[in-house]
Amino acid sequence: MxxxxxxxxxxxxxxxxxxxxxxxxxxxxxxxxxxxxxxxxHDEIFGYPELLPKWTYDQFxxxxxxxxxxxxxxxxxxxxxxxxxxxxxCQIRTASGQxxxxxxxxxPLLNPAGDVEKLIGHVVDITESKQSEARLRLITxxxxxxxxNMLAIIRSMVKISARRAQDIPAFAEALEGRVGALARTHHLxxxxxxxxxKPSTILREELSVFDDVGERIGLIVLDETELSASAAxxxxxxxxxxxxxxxxxxxxxxxEGRIEIRVDRDAExxxxxxxxxxxxxxxxxxxxxxxxxxxxxxxxxxxxxxQRFLPEGxxxxxxxxxx
Numbered sequence: 001m002x003x004x005x006x007x008x009x010x011x012x013x014x015x016x017x018x019x020x021x022x023x024x025x026x027x028x029x030x031x032x033x034x035x036x037x038x039x040x041x042h043d044e045i046f047g048y049p050e051l052l053p054k055w056t057y058d059q060f061x062x063x064x065x066x067x068x069x070x071x072x073x074x075x076x077x078x079x080x081x082x083x084x085x086x087x088x089x090c091q092i093r094t095a096s097g098q099x100x101x102x103x104x105x106x107x108p109l110l111n112p113a114g115d116v117e118k119l120i121g122h123v124v125d126i127t128e129s130k131q132s133e134a135r136l137r138l139i140t141x142x143x144x145x146x147x148x149n150m151l152a153i154i155r156s157m158v159k160i161s162a163r164r165a166q167d168i169p170a171f172a173e174a175l176e177g178r179v180g181a182l183a184r185t186h187h188l189x190x191x192x193x194x195x196x197x198k199p200s201t202i203l204r205e206e207l208s209v210f211d212d213v214g215e216r217i218g219l220i221v222l223d224e225t226e227l228s229a230s231a232a233x234x235x236x237x238x239x240x241x242x243x244x245x246x247x248x249x250x251x252x253x254x255x256e257g258r259i260e261i262r263v264d265r266d267a268e269x270x271x272x273x274x275x276x277x278x279x280x281x282x283x284x285x286x287x288x289x290x291x292x293x294x295x296x297x298x299x300x301x302x303x304x305x306x307q308r309f310l311p312e313g314x315x316x317x318x319x320x321x322x323x
Contacts, residue, residue, distance in 0.1 A: 025123040027106075029057060031080070031116060036060075045102060045125050047094025065091040065099070080116045083108050089126065101130040197226040199235060199263050199272060206239045213243075213252055222264040225322055227302075234298040235318070238305060241295050242274055242316060250314055251279035257313075268323040269303070276313035283309075 025042030029035075036055045043051050046063050057076075064072050068090035079086040087105035094100055106121020200221050207214050227235065243252075251257030257279040264271050292307065295316070299305050303320040 023124065027055075027121060027123070029119045031118060034058070042123060045094075045100075045123055046092065047096045047098065063092045063094070065093060067091070076119070079106070079108060079119070083110065083116055100125055101127045197228075197232050198224050199227070199270070200224060202227075202232060202236050203239050203261065206236060206243060213247070216252060216257065217259045217261065220260070220262045222262070224263050225265055225270060227270075227320065227322075231299065231302040231320055234302055235320075237298045238295050238316075238318065241292075241298075242314075245292075246276060246279070246314075249280070249283065251276035254279045265322065268321065270320040270322050272316075272318040272320075274314070274316035274318070276315070279313055282311060282314060 023041055023045075025039060025045050027036045027038035027042055034056050036057065038051075038055060040051045043055070046060075061069055061073060072088055072090050075086050075088050078084075085105070085107040087103070089101065089103045092100055092102055102123050103126045104121060104123040106119050108116040109118040109120060111117040200219060203219065207217065246252040246257075246259060251259050258277060260273075260275045260277075262273045262275075295307060296305055299318065299320065303318065305319075306317045308315040308317075
């Protein structure tokens with residue numbers, strides 16, 4: 001090969017560099033004796049810090065996990081019978097007991113009579129690649145699940161809001177706010193920040209879009225825990241509706257109104273109490289709108305939400321199952 005001519009006098013050095021840099025194990029198996037010569041990296045892949053005095057095909061098969069052993073053995077037999085190249089991936093158990101993934105490939109060497117005399121090949125550890133593939137699959141599946149849930153929620157919001165809307169501007173404003181609440185929660189979910197899924201973090205994220213009300217809301221967190229994706233999305237919608245209603249009709253619509261929020265948990269449930277006071281007299285008729293229906297149903301699969309329209313102000317009890 002003309003492109004390899006500059007390397008002919010330095011082939012051994014270049015081969016050694018490539019093998020060491022790529023962490024590639026190489027081997028040559030003599031079919032008559034059943035023994036193989038190989039480099040040190042080969043044995044390191046199988047968990048041996050030093051080159052073993054002897055390595056056989058049977059030793060290799062003993063390292064292959066039982067679930068893959070028959071398949072790998074059949075591949076080698078087919079390679080010899082058909083005199084062709086082959087490659088495979090499988091799991092192995094190293095000398096220290098670790099489960100690792102390898103990728104191996106090889107080809108037969110023929111004697112003058114045309115029979116397979118030896119097999120040569122290489123092996124690499126692909127455990128990190130396999131772990132990355134598994135994480136990617138998990139992330140993709142979780143993303144698909146979140147998107148399906150979010151689209152189902154949006155579809156429900158559009159359908160019911162449209163039926164109850166008095167005019168298009170009011171419908172658009174309400175829908176924009178609710179979709180925004182979902183978007184902010186999705187930002188927390190995607191951020192993978194420690195504590196991002198806790199109720200207090202979700203509430204602070206919702207408060208960030210309401211100007212000048214933070215100082216009128218008291219938050220007491222006795223104990224809390226991170227929530228599932230669906231619970232976090234539902235809670236964000238509930239917080240958004242409660243804040244919107246408080247600004248329109250409740251405590252935050254009056255200069256002296258305040259809201260107290262208390263978060264606590266026990267072994268099986270997380271409890272949130274939303275309590276308003278100092279606002280105008282409560283109108284029980286506000287319990288018939290879509291916002292109240294959303295508050296009641298957004299967390300139906302995760303727990304219960306109960307509103308009490310008391311003379312002194314709205315109380316909302318949220319209980320989430322966390323067991």
